[in-house]
């Protein structure tokens with residue numbers, strides 16, 4: 001095999017991937033790129049330079065770019081993934097669009113970044129089970145850049161792992177088991193078609209204005225750069241009917257990407273509606289959240305950000321001061337100055353939603369600075385924001401090892417556990433965060449949501465009331481850092497809606 005590519009060649013390769021596929025490989029995530037570049041150079045028999053020149057011309061290297069996209073995309077998915085969103089789809093979005101389209105009796109649904117088809121087929125199963133849609137024309141289209149994933153989608157045969165979130169009665173109704181795998185029922189299969197398509201490439205013939213009623217684009221945008229994600233969202237917005245719905249992944253937001261949507265919440269989850277839209281009917285359980293978009297909804301309170309980060313740093317300094325050998329003033333001052341400057345620059349980037357750059361800045365810090373608790377906390381926040389939860393969890397663990405009393409690290413770790421469907425772990429870490437910082441609203445809010453999901457309405461009401469009171473008093477406010485892009489008022493609206501749903505008045 002040829003020599004490993006140098007940093008400049010790797011950067012050029014990352015740039016071509018970003019331009020052609022939209023995938024953003026920041027400087028600290030390029031290890032898989034180096035292996036791939038080496039393998040493709042070997043396979044094609046070209047020099048590194050020759051190979052880069054070839055793929056710079058997309059019209060002459062379509063097949064090669066396809067292979068790269070296939071190798072680099074993460075296709076993890078499952079049937080009924082994030083069941084809260086599927087409930088909101090079936091119980092809010094579908095009824096609403098049925099009312100809007102009753103004259104033509106036709107709805108069009110899109111699963112963008114559908115991977116091996118589980119998401120598109122889940123939508124089809126909901127459509128099939130919806131009594132009001134009998135006799136309607138509801139084509140569902142799944143699109144993806146990976147031809148390998150689409151091939152699997154078309155066979156509609158799945159392993160038990162793909163069905164891990166499918167309730168048993170549905171599993172029995174929708175699938176036929178043979179030889180350890182599950183074949184999807186033909187009537188569901190026939191509702192869905194698949195197309196190979198790059199979301200980052202514009203095609204006006206496909207992206208017709210108002211073409212779709214509901215779009216699912218979950219766990220796709222998080223791999224794109226902000227600029228690419230913005231242009232993809234603009235395309236989705238154009239092709240969504242006014243009042244149509246957009247579902248993103250749990251860890252994704254439109255914050256900083258678009259102001260063409262209003263934020264909706266119901267069933268313990270968030271989703272978006274293309275503006276302008278009439279208010280949703282009350283009985284649907286969804287309320288337009290206030291304020292209407294993440295763009296407007298993110299007042300950032302600098303002092304609290306600094307507060308949370310400085311507290312983490314100060315606490316660990318107090319702990320380690322006793323064991324550390326005293327240093328001279330002249331040694332300590334420049335280091336602490338550098339540390340403050342790096343922290344402030346990272347916070348500034350975070351505040352301006354330039355997450356990739358903030359991450360890059362932290363990853364370029366020398367080890368002693370990068371391992372400061374305040375810096376690790378910032379790193380975990382950024383990793384959570386960009387949806388790299390495995391990395392966020394590792395960072396939280398490192399931070400908790402250094403400072404077991406860091407409430408923010410426990411809370412972020414709880415988010416990671418929740419996203420890995422480990423409710424017990426999530427509850428445990430949220431409880432630790434709430435115990436360590438009695439003014440911290442976010443873990444209480446999540447304990448409320450988790451308890452409600454587990455059917456424990458009493459605990460849910462208790463936790464949600466406490467979260468609401470803390471948010472209202474704005475004591476020790478950490479919304480800017482830990483609010484996931486939501487404003488204090490949006491989080492308070494969520495508390496009130498959830499409280500009402502579990503039988504408690506706010």
Ligand SMILES: C[S@@+](CC[C@H](N)C(=O)[O-])C[C@H]1O[C@@H](n2cnc3c(N)ncnc32)[C@H](O)[C@@H]1O
Pocket residue numbers: 021022073074075076077078081112113114115116119143144145146149197198199200217218219220223249
């Ligand atoms: C993690 S999967 C998400 C699957 C499904 N939406 C879900 O949430 O379960 C991400 C999918 O996005 C696809 N993808 C990535 N970049 C894409 C692009 N530029 N155009 C179309 N699909 C893309 C990948 O091939 C992969 O199948």
